[in-house]
Amino acid sequence: MMMTDRWRASLICLGVALVLSVPILAGCASDKGPAEAAIKTAEEAVRATVAEAGKYVPDQTQSLQAALAAIKEKFAKGEYTAALNDAKSLTDKTKEVASAASAKKAELTKAWEDLSAGMPKVLDAIKGRVEILAKSKKLPANLTAEKFASAKSGLDEMTQQWTAATESANSGNLMDATTKGTAVKTRAAEVLTTLGMPVPDALKS
Amino acid sequence: MADNPQQAGGGDAWDATQWHVVQKGDTLSKIAQHYYGDASLYPKIFEANRDVLKDPNLIRIGQKLRIP
Numbered sequence: 233m234m235m236t237d238r239w240r241a242s243l244i245c246l247g248v249a250l251v252l253s254v255p256i257l258a259g260c261a262s263d264k265g266p267a268e269a270a271i272k273t274a275e276e277a278v279r280a281t282v283a284e285a286g287k288y289v290p291d292q293t294q295s296l297q298a299a300l301a302a303i304k305e306k307f308a309k310g311e312y313t314a315a316l317n318d319a320k321s322l323t324d325k326t327k328e329v330a331s332a333a334s335a336k337k338a339e340l341t342k343a344w345e346d347l348s349a350g351m352p353k354v355l356d357a358i359k360g361r362v363e364i365l366a367k368s369k370k371l372p373a374n375l376t377a378e379k380f381a382s383a384k385s386g387l388d389e390m391t392q393q394w395t396a397a398t399e400s401a402n403s404g405n406l407m408d409a410t411t412k413g414t415a416v417k418t419r420a421a422e423v424l425t426t427l428g429m430p431v432p433d434a435l436k437s
Numbered sequence: 438m439a440d441n442p443q444q445a446g447g448g449d450a451w452d453a454t455q456w457h458v459v460q461k462g463d464t465l466s467k468i469a470q471h472y473y474g475d476a477s478l479y480p481k482i483f484e485a486n487r488d489v490l491k492d493p494n495l496i497r498i499g500q501k502l503r504i505p
Binding site: 368372431 | 449450451452453454455470471472473474475477478481505
């Protein structure tokens with residue numbers, strides 16, 4: 233008799249649980265289609281953004297791709313509601329990343345324009361001085377042979393690096409171009425100082 | 438001879454030109470000796486300043502010379 237009551241109680245509990253879970257399961261299952269569509273939309277947005285934005289904000293584009301992978305994983309596990317919400321957020325986030333990339337591109341373009349307009353003049357000035365000093369029978373005071381040798385090798389390095397920076401800019405890689413160009417700028421300030429020449433204001437910042 | 442480097446005018450932040458303002462007792466040879474360590478290199482300074490110098494032996498106090 234005792235067992236029968238327990239059995240009955242268990243059945244009632246199970247029934248109640250089933251009744252309560254049906255709407256939940258139905259709700260989850262009803263999100264499957266919208267989640268699928270939202271993921272597709274997010275995936276297209278990520279794909280369209282990553283190619284260009286990856287050149288300017290690579291960390292952010294990697295985050296987008298990681299987020300997309302996580303959403304697909306949730307979908308595969310049947311977590312449709314979560315996948316749907318995350319996919320919608322990712323589409324919005326993709327727009328933010330595209331906007332950040334656009335701003336970074338403008339910043340790098342300006343930086344490269346400044347560098348490419350000014351650095352060749354600085355390198356020419358250094359080259360001119362090195363060529364004259366190479367003909368000197370005795371170096372000026374405060375310029376030892378070692379320092380002059382260092383300045384000459386610095387000029388060679390800068391010339392090569394500047395060529396590489398220009399090639400990067402011509403191929404559209406402004407990030408690499410400005411990184412290399414800025415390194416040349418820093419080295420040029422050192423070489424100018426070594427040679428006893430004035431350092432232009434643009435090289436001091 | 439004291440260094441008297443000056444930046445070029447015109448506000449070009451990238452201008453690395455070195456200038457020398459001629460002082461009493463200066464000659465192009467002395468200026469070349471100071472900047473290059475070799476007086477015989479004075480023609481380099483003369484050539485760089487042909488727009489203001491007609492004769493390497495004639496320079497005026499206060500004149501601004503480009504030091505290449």
